[in-house]
Amino acid sequence: MAIEARNISKKFGTFQALNNVDVVVPTGELIALLGPSGSGKTTLLRIIAGLEQADSGAVYFDGEDATDASVRERRVGFVFQHYALFRHMSVFENVAFGLRVKKRSERPSNSEIRDRVMELLRLVQLDAFSARLPNQLSGGQRQRVALARALAVQPKVLLLDEPFGALDAKVRKELRRWLRRLHDEIHVTSVFVTHDVEEALEVANEVVVMNEGRVEQSGPPDHVYEHPVNSFVYQFLGNVNLFHTRVRDGRVRLGDTVLECNGSHGEAVVYARPHDIDILREADGPDLIAAGILRIHAIGPIVRVELQRDGDQQIVEAELTREAYAAQRLIVGENVYIRPRQAKVYPK
Amino acid sequence: MDLKGRRRRVLPGFGITMGFTLTYLSLMVLIPLAGLFIMSSRLSWTDFFSRAVLDPRVLAAYRLSFGAAFIAATINALFGFVVAWVLVRYRFRGKRIVDALVDLPFALPTAVSGITLTTLYASTGWVGGLLAPLGIPVAYTPAGIVVALILIGLPFAVRTVQPALEDMDVELEEAATSLGAGRLQVLSRVILPAILPSILSGFTLAFARGIGEFGSVYFIAGNMPMKTEIAPLLIIIKLEQYDSLGAAAIGVVMLVVSFSMIFIINMLQFWSRRYQ
Numbered sequence: 001m002a003i004e005a006r007n008i009s010k011k012f013g014t015f016q017a018l019n020n021v022d023v024v025v026p027t028g029e030l031i032a033l034l035g036p037s038g039s040g041k042t043t044l045l046r047i048i049a050g051l052e053q054a055d056s057g058a059v060y061f062d063g064e065d066a067t068d069a070s071v072r073e074r075r076v077g078f079v080f081q082h083y084a085l086f087r088h089m090s091v092f093e094n095v096a097f098g099l100r101v102k103k104r105s106e107r108p109s110n111s112e113i114r115d116r117v118m119e120l121l122r123l124v125q126l127d128a129f130s131a132r133l134p135n136q137l138s139g140g141q142r143q144r145v146a147l148a149r150a151l152a153v154q155p156k157v158l159l160l161d162e163p164f165g166a167l168d169a170k171v172r173k174e175l176r177r178w179l180r181r182l183h184d185e186i187h188v189t190s191v192f193v194t195h196d197v198e199e200a201l202e203v204a205n206e207v208v209v210m211n212e213g214r215v216e217q218s219g220p221p222d223h224v225y226e227h228p229v230n231s232f233v234y235q236f237l238g239n240v241n242l243f244h245t246r247v248r249d250g251r252v253r254l255g256d257t258v259l260e261c262n263g264s265h266g267e268a269v270v271y272a273r274p275h276d277i278d279i280l281r282e283a284d285g286p287d288l289i290a291a292g293i294l295r296i297h298a299i300g301p302i303v304r305v306e307l308q309r310d311g312d313q314q315i316v317e318a319e320l321t322r323e324a325y326a327a328q329r330l331i332v333g334e335n336v337y338i339r340p341r342q343a344k345v346y347p348k
Numbered sequence: 349m350d351l352k353g354r355r356r357r358v359l360p361g362f363g364i365t366m367g368f369t370l371t372y373l374s375l376m377v378l379i380p381l382a383g384l385f386i387m388s389s390r391l392s393w394t395d396f397f398s399r400a401v402l403d404p405r406v407l408a409a410y411r412l413s414f415g416a417a418f419i420a421a422t423i424n425a426l427f428g429f430v431v432a433w434v435l436v437r438y439r440f441r442g443k444r445i446v447d448a449l450v451d452l453p454f455a456l457p458t459a460v461s462g463i464t465l466t467t468l469y470a471s472t473g474w475v476g477g478l479l480a481p482l483g484i485p486v487a488y489t490p491a492g493i494v495v496a497l498i499l500i501g502l503p504f505a506v507r508t509v510q511p512a513l514e515d516m517d518v519e520l521e522e523a524a525t526s527l528g529a530g531r532l533q534v535l536s537r538v539i540l541p542a543i544l545p546s547i548l549s550g551f552t553l554a555f556a557r558g559i560g561e562f563g564s565v566y567f568i569a570g571n572m573p574m575k576t577e578i579a580p581l582l583i584i585i586k587l588e589q590y591d592s593l594g595a596a597a598i599g600v601v602m603l604v605v606s607f608s609m610i611f612i613i614n615m616l617q618f619w620s621r622r623y624q
Contacts, residue, residue, distance in 0.1 A: 086524075086537075097529070101527065150526075
């Protein structure tokens with residue numbers, strides 16, 4: 001089922017949590033609402049679920065206005081960051097909850113409930129744990145129970161609020177891969193909220209980057225990552241180096257690199273990702289940026305080099321592959337030149 | 349330094365605090381209770397039974413004391429939950445005042461509450477005047493005793509449930525609602541099971557307090573033998589007749605019954621807490 005949120009605004013007291021937000025989720029997609037805390041992503045998710053009421057705007061499910069529908073009527077599956085499992089019920093009963101509370105006329109028989117619950121527990125690979133209580137499970141297992149519970153009522157959409165936020169790094173990684181696979185299997189329209197860029201880019205078909213109650217950019221992960229529309233998105237999606245420059249005749253000079261810029265005059269900031277910075281030992285032309293090497297972190301496959309520019313003493317970070325680092329044999333304290341292979345200019 | 353045989357505890361002061369606890373409990377609780385048993389042991393078994401167990405007047409008093417306390421505690425558990433719910437879940441004007449009112453029965457001298465209730469519930473009083481034409485006498489009946497015990501026990505029921513409700517995650521209710529549960533189903537399947545242990549503790553405290561309550565009941569009960577005479581009053585009567593052995597015997601019976609009932613409720617509570 002497709003979800004549309006149109007012109008959603010929401011205030012908490014004087015705090016504008018959402019400001020005219022438009023988000024469309026096509027049927028069967030898995031999209032990520034990505035943003036820093038306070039960006040309104042969770043509020044938007046809760047408004048889609050019906051757990052929160054928008055001040056203005058509308059929510060459509062498959063083109064039908066669901067703005068005033070209650071949480072029950074919306075038939076959404078909601079997964080909470082802290083699982084919200086019923087502690088006094090076994091894993092089995094937690095998953096069965098949504099079926100047991102159905103009206104008698106719609107309620108499946110006990111044997112049907114058992115079959116359905118066990119099928120779901122197999123899906124989340126917890127069929128051996130059906131008799132356990134939630135506090136006898138690990139965090140990752142609990143979140144899988146929460147997911148099975150949400151899926152038991154065959155929701156039209158699945159909404160996940162920072163589903164892996166409370167888990168440790170390794171389990172997170174496992175679980176998000178698993179969520180991706182699960183979505184490929186059952187194809188339920190899903191929205192998940194996260195502040196973890198890697199998670200959003202890895203799991204979602206489409207990423208909606210939010211900031212201060214607005215949508216900054218949305219699109220497929222690789223497109224958003226390669227073509228950030230503004231400095232916020234650029235900075236939020238990864239590590240950056242900032243170079244303050246001036247625009248002259250629609251152009252910006254950074255060392256010997258010349259970049260086009262929309263604004264014709266005034267100040268501008270050039271953004272370059274650390275992995276797009278080349279380090280040169282010998283100047284191969286005029287106007288290169290000179291810098292000294294402050295520190296080298298050579299742990300893992302990527303070597304991080306911290307440099308300080310000669311002119312304005314600014315710190316620049318570069319990332320090299322282990323091979324490039326081995327070939328160059330850089331030493332701390334050495335004077336070198338840097339050149340951004342790729343950079344973006346956003347006027348100030 | 350003796351580090352071999354003993355495991356060092358992270359929290360210091362176990363020895364001294366445990367010692368203090370035991371001394372304190374002995375002085376304040378165990379020794380007086382033991383004295384009660386020693387005193388009543390001067391009675392022979394037959395004497396003990398004929399005075400404190402088989403005497404119909406005494407039996408009626410036990411039934412009334414335990415019965416009224418049980419009914420009052422049950423009512424308190426129910427309405428205490430509602431009061432706690434309102435205090436935790438809603439914001440309204442004068443909430444702090446209502447919150448403070450809950451503790452008032454603690455502070456009020458029990459005789460004062462007894463006299464006030466009697467005046468109110470007598471057939472000439474404000475409330476009693478309304479109930480009397482309906483054929484529901486309250487003052488000077490067992491119902492009056494229950495009313496007094498409800499007043500006395502209410503703070504326990506509210507104050508034990510309140511923190512449990514405050515700690516309850518709203519997300520649990522949201523999860524249940526999103527799964528299709530209605531308000532009543534959320535209440536009966538999610539909220540009540542989660543706070544049942546606290547409701548049971550509130551019940552136990554109110555019940556225990558009700559069994560021992562004397563001051564407020566004394567005024568509203570009318571104290572008719574076999575009808576509205578509670579066991580603590582019988583003890584006083586025995587003492588006034590210089591029958592301190594008989595009083596001690598009744599005390600022992602009440603103690604044993606109370607202890608076993610509270611023990612059973614605590615076991616229930618332990619069971620209801622098994623998943624925590």
